[in-house]
Amino acid sequence: MRNAATERPFTGEYTDTDKVGVYKCKACSTELFRSETKFHSGCGWPSFYAPTANDAVELIEDRSLFPRVRTEVRCAGCGSHLGHVFKGEGYDVPTDERWCINSVSLILEDI
Template structure:
């Protein structure tokens, strides 16, 4: 799938997403740690944006960071996500947004110890769909 930007109307997104998914993807909410259905997913496959289907993370880059959210050490390609400064909690963080539909996915931190990149993309399960390789 192309990361070419698209615009989705608020009405279309509210119809497509649950209220909790909408809160994360469009209002930058965060799901509670250890509650996401994709946290313990271990099958080979692909993670995509729940709002638009943009391909975001390969399952092979997922790792157990112990933070309570699905963590990845890199996106499928640099153009899949947009990184923005986030000072909303009074601390400097880097927000991760879908490059295709500009939905909030989570944050990236430079503390992915032992990973090839040193990064930890800390994502909300509510922002992602997962398709196992054997389901594709």
């Protein structure tokens, strides 16, 4: 979470779960995503179409795979790396965004 690494695809605890609840930052418990915004993208990581609030996350330009530019997602509460957000991929979701988040950075709490 602190070194901006990505867990291997299809290995995370929440990749395929359909449990209802709130996804929080494992490091600081900031509420990040709700299960209602989770969808199956087939990419190997939990995917959401929006965070709970825009101020729950920080977006950082990521040039680590130059020349490809990505947008890194960090927890606004503690700065932990969560994953990346991708736009315009054509998923049938309200925002046309895929918030690709590492399971290891999340904890799912029942509501």
